[in-house]
Amino acid sequence: MFLNDVPRFYRRRLIELDMCIINVSPCDAHGNYSxxxxxxxxxxxxxxxKCLIGQINPLTPFTYGDSLVHESRFQYLVPHSMPMHTLPLPTAGVEEATIGKLIAENLVADGSTLQMGIGSIPDIVLSLLHSHKDLGIHTEMFSDGIIDLCESGVITNAHKKLYQGFIVxxxxxxxxxxxxxVDKNSNLVMKDVQWTNAPENIALNPKVVAINSCIEVSLAGHVASGSIGPRIYSGFGGQLDFLRGAAMGTDGRGKPILAITSTTTKGQSKIVPELAAYAGIVTPSDHTHYVVTEYGIAQLFGRNQRQRAYELIQVAHPKFRERLEKAAFEQLHCMPSPD
Known part of the structure; x- marks a missing residue:
């Protein structure tokens, strides 16, 4: 299931909702709440x-686009003041900084349209793009790292095909x-994920660079992002939506990127012969293009099994490479090779 499918559950009435409660800002002069x-x-x-209830929170930023709901749609409006849920800025180690530099210097060109997932590596990439020109944003998530690039004029959205001149x-x-x-920022357009995450929409923008993180990558190229074995780590997000959209780019210059440190905090390899038992595959091998660790960039798209294994072993931690080569031979029945 793709994240962009979820709104269809409601719109096709596969789930019949009696009531929906949403947090909204105070209304504007036209009766629109945000x-x-x-x-x-x-x-x-x-x-x-059937029944829409709005909690009017004066601390809610007012954003534009599809976030606007007219007062006539609500059955009830009630005051409810509470601070926005905030997240501290992510911290990054040497490995994350190295990965960010590899991506910024090798995979992001001037005029690219960016999508950034959550985590320290996407924020590091953003911090290293100040010498780039005319970048655009079409993303599921907007975070702090984008602000400085907007204020310095690096992000102009000038070359985007959808909502040219605007962040989406x-x-x-x-x-x-x-x-x-983002409060009353007319340069930002909010859209729901059925639209933002539709691969056919993403693909229309130029040089789409989609940067997402993951938990494990198997030598076959399968990617686990939502669980550690059977233990749920996070809900499913838009990773595959954007990886697919970047790959489908109509200009043929998209970069679907998965960023991952080579080892866990306990020193275990994140590049593994096979994913942990019961781990959910978020991105299957057919959709895995670039995997970036602190040891380099693996390019898997269009590669056969032995070539994928070879590429991934080259970016694994050196102390695990021999073990991974042996596993590829014994479990995947191939000898890792660039040819």
């Missing part, structure tokens, strides 16, 4: 619920600074 920092999957519920996002996550930045 859902503020998050549309994501909620808009379909707002459109179809579906939800905002970060510090108080990011909520202040």
């Amino acid at each position: 859902m503020g920092p998050s549309i994501k999957t909620v808009l379909g519920a707002v459109e179809t619920a 996002s579906s939800f905002i996550l970060g510090s108080e600074r990011v909520f202040s930045f």
Whole structure:
């Protein structure tokens, strides 16, 4: 299931909603309330619920686009003041910094359209793009790292094909600074994930660079992102939506990127012969293009099994490479080779 499918559950009434409660900003002069920092999957519920209740929160930033809901749609409006949920800026180690530099210097060109997932590596990449020109943003998540590039003129959205001149996002996550930045910011257009995450929409923009993180990568190229074995680590997100959209880029210059440190905090390899038992595959091998660790960039697209294994072993931690080569021979019945 893709994240962009979730709003369809509501719009096709596969789930019948009696009631939907949303957090909104105070209304504007036209009677429009704003859902503020998050549309994501909620808009379909707002459109179809039998009873819509709005909690008017004066601390909610007012955003534009599909986040606007007219007062006539609500059955009830109640005051409810509470601070926005904030996240501290992610911290990064030497490995994450190295990965960020590899991506920024080798995979992001001037005029690229960026999508950044959550985590320290995407923020590091953003911090290293100040010498780039005319970048654009079409993303599921808008975070702090984008702000400085907007204020310095690096992000202009000048070359985008969809909403040229505007940032497009579906939800905002970060510090108080990011909520202040998006409040009444007419350069930001909020859309729901059925639109932002539709691969056919993503593909229309130029040089799409989609940067997402993951938990494990198998030598076959399968990627686990949502669970550690059977233990759920996070809900499913838009990773595959954007990796596919970048790969489908109509200009043929998209870069679908998965960023991962080579080892866990306990020193175990994240590049493994096979994914842990019961781990959910978020990105299957057919959709895995670039895998970046602190040891380099593996390019898997169009490679056969032995070539994929070879590419991944080259970016694994050196102390695990011999073990991985042996596993490839014994379990995948191939000898890792660049040819």
